[in-house]
Amino acid sequence: MRIYTRGGDEGKTSVIGGRRKKHDQRIIAYGSIDEVNSFVAKARHSVAQKKISDRERTPRHSTRTFLWESCNVKEGPAYKVTARNAAQLEEWIDHWTSLSPKIERFILPGGSEASANLHVCRTETRRAEREVAALAEIETIHMPVLAYMNRLSDYFFTVARFVNHSLDVADIPYERSAIVFKD
Template identity: 40%
Template sequence: MRIYTKTGDKGETSLVHGMRVPKFADRVEAYGTCDEANSQIGLALSLLPQTDEWAELRAVFHVIQTKLFHVGAELATPEGKNVGWPIVEEDVTYLEEQIDNLAADQPPLTNFILPGGHPASSTFHVARTVVRRAERKAVHVAQQEKVNPAVVKYLNRLSDYLFVVARHVNHQTGAPEQYLHD
């Protein structure tokens, strides 16, 4: 199987089920931004030490990165077509549980946090902002055609989770959090 197909050489791509659209179509922007977020998450994970201390977090992210791929697949599926891996409310609940688990061991927030600290933490913050952009793009698509509401919820919770993970990484590695000052 070749990596290149040449079918996109004229500025179009195929959605799931074969419908051709411009590469700048809103759905393409939305699922492409999910792909970008997934890559940023992978980069952040690569910056963590390869130790047992991070094994549980890596396992959670394996689930999340797979689900984020599924979110992209949903956004790449035209309205009225069958989705192979639908996002469901239980996926959102899973993220909420992970947020609660990590946030329980963190110092309370008393001010806005500036992204920074450990390189992995900083990169999780970048991933968070990319997920926020994916969420905005998914909402835009949902205003034009039907989108599974769990997709938007999932992206919203994922950005929250990435914020908590960035704080967790700084806390675990001893990197100080930088607070916004007037």
């Protein structure tokens, strides 16, 4: 099997539902989601190296399925993302938050390598979310995906903090931040 097809040599690519220009907003969103998945794989690897349990690792398979679904162009797809998926992320966020030190101010990415990688997942997810939101302005998408993406970036933030805490590494406070997190 050849990996190359030469089908994209003139600035178009194939997706379910037909051919699109590579600068089409749906293709841009697809690319951003693909990048998130790569960063999730890297983050999972760095967390695994720190011998942190599987429960603290990122939900890679569901993330890939749910995020790719946001860009599905096929008529009448059997969507897997529901409001329940965002609610599940909220439960996990609350769990990891309860196990982490309280914060009042913004923090900077980092502390440990594993946490820094999770912060990259967070920011890449935010960027992908913006791309999918832009797509939603011009085409129909399955809207629960946006809520899922929003919670997923919060999940990465929370797990990044928990990973630092579990490694006895302090989060890096942003010194110029006002108090923004209140009970």
